Amino acid sequence: MRAGISVRGNEKDVLAEKCLIDQCNCFRQAEVAKLGKGAGLRILFLAILGFESLPLHHHVVSFMKGLAVITGASGGIGKEIARILASEGYDLVIAARSEGKLRELSEELSSAHHISITEVAADLSTEEGRKALFDMTQQTPDILVNNAGFGDYGPFADCPWEKQDEMIRLNMLALSHITHHFLPDMISAGSGRILNVASVAAFEPGPLMSVYYASKAYVLSLSEALTVELKGTGVTVTALCPGPVNTGFSKAANAEDVSLFKKSSGADAAKVAEFAVRKMHKGKPIAVYGMLFKVSLFFVKILPRALVRRLIYRIQKSRTR
Numbered sequence: 418m419r420a421g422i423s424v425r426g427n428e429k430d431v432l433a434e435k436c437l438i439d440q441c442n443c444f445r446q447a448e449v450a451k452l453g454k455g456a457g458l459r460i461l462f463l464a465i466l467g468f469e470s471l472p473l474h475h476h477v478v479s480f481m482k483g484l485a486v487i488t489g490a491s492g493g494i495g496k497e498i499a500r501i502l503a504s505e506g507y508d509l510v511i512a513a514r515s516e517g518k519l520r521e522l523s524e525e526l527s528s529a530h531h532i533s534i535t536e537v538a539a540d541l542s543t544e545e546g547r548k549a550l551f552d553m554t555q556q557t558p559d560i561l562v563n564n565a566g567f568g569d570y571g572p573f574a575d576c577p578w579e580k581q582d583e584m585i586r587l588n589m590l591a592l593s594h595i596t597h598h599f600l601p602d603m604i605s606a607g608s609g610r611i612l613n614v615a616s617v618a619a620f621e622p623g624p625l626m627s628v629y630y631a632s633k634a635y636v637l638s639l640s641e642a643l644t645v646e647l648k649g650t651g652v653t654v655t656a657l658c659p660g661p662v663n664t665g666f667s668k669a670a671n672a673e674d675v676s677l678f679k680k681s682s683g684a685d686a687a688k689v690a691e692f693a694v695r696k697m698h699k700g701k702p703i704a705v706y707g708m709l710f711k712v713s714l715f716f717v718k719i720l721p722r723a724l725v726r727r728l729i730y731r732i733q734k735s736r737t738r
């Protein structure tokens with residue numbers, strides 16, 4: 418657990434930036450509908466008049482796209498999602514514990530895409546860490562990506578309790594709290610996309626990674642329930658369900674020698690991220706990555722549960738050495 422929390426905004430004073438973006442969003446929500454034909458040109462004209470003292474490209478991009486908040490953006494799937502959303506013109510709030518990695522990503526993306534990026538280096542499994550994220554995200558996000566998460570490999574009784582406790586707090590509590598914090602404003606705004614990173618592990622019990630599988634079942638169940646509650650609000654929730662992906666996940670889970678996480682058979686994080694963003698924009702409730710997993714989930718549904726449990730145990734037990 419990290420004691421320190423650090424927050425940093427690039428390019429210019431973060432509060433001034435937020436005010437400007439808020440103005441843009443208010444304008445967009447209240448006025449765009451009234452403008453009708455030729456709205457694009459008139460918006461551009463007003464943007465030039467209103468914000469002439471600041472670089473035009475920056476504000477046109479912010480204005481057109483809005484803000485994406487991404488947790489766990491310092492590596493793996495979250496970093497690739499950040500790269501895609503930056504290339505689409507979204508301003509970003511990126512959160513994770515590794516301050517240096519967030520800084521590197523911020524420098525890469527802000528110079529390549531002329532967007533505003535706020536880095537929040539914080540442990541999101543703690544109240545304090547989530548408060549830092551909320552404090553630095555005063556604008557309503559157009560996109561919320563709940564991606565931060567990790568697993569732990571081994572028999573439940575042998576796994577250190579502190580790690581299970583942190584996993585439960587990050588994978589379930591933090592995801593729920595962050596969603597609950599931003600959702601009312603997204604509903605009021607009448608639009609928004611939430612992408613919750615679950616896993617194919619969400620569909621079955623996972624002996625030898627029992628808490629992790631259970632935590633992803635929670636993410637899937639919560640996400641599916643919200644899709645029904647949010648119908649007609651303009652806000653959608655997508656649960657991303659990939660199989661093994663080549664990221665820092667297996668190392669963090671102490672599962673590097675588990676056959677399931679063999680690098681040669683894992684999916685590419687950039688491809689998974691591209692798939693996830695596409696499904697999220699479409700507002701798909703569940704996005705299972707890869708034909709193999711779509712087929713295997715079909716069998717999970719039709720096979721007896723006792724058999725599924727044993728099969729997963731076998732798969733999880735197999736080691737590369």
Ligand SMILES: NC(=O)c1ccc[n+]([C@@H]2O[C@H](COP(=O)([O-])OP(=O)(O)OC[C@H]3O[C@@H](n4cnc5c(N)ncnc54)[C@H](OP(=O)(O)O)[C@@H]3O)[C@@H](O)[C@H]2O)c1
Nearest residue numbers: 489491492493494513514515541566616661662664665666
């Ligand atoms: N890779 C797979 O095989 C796989 C398959 C299905 C689902 N998933 C899910 O995909 C998501 C992303 O994982 P990944 O595969 O990309 O693994 P990863 O490379 O280890 O990325 C995990 C991200 O979460 C962040 N994180 C971890 N603990 C955190 C904490 N306490 N507070 C804030 N941020 C924290 C990490 O950053 P810091 O270390 O800098 O904090 C990192 O940015 C997870 O939810 C995972 O369960 C992964």
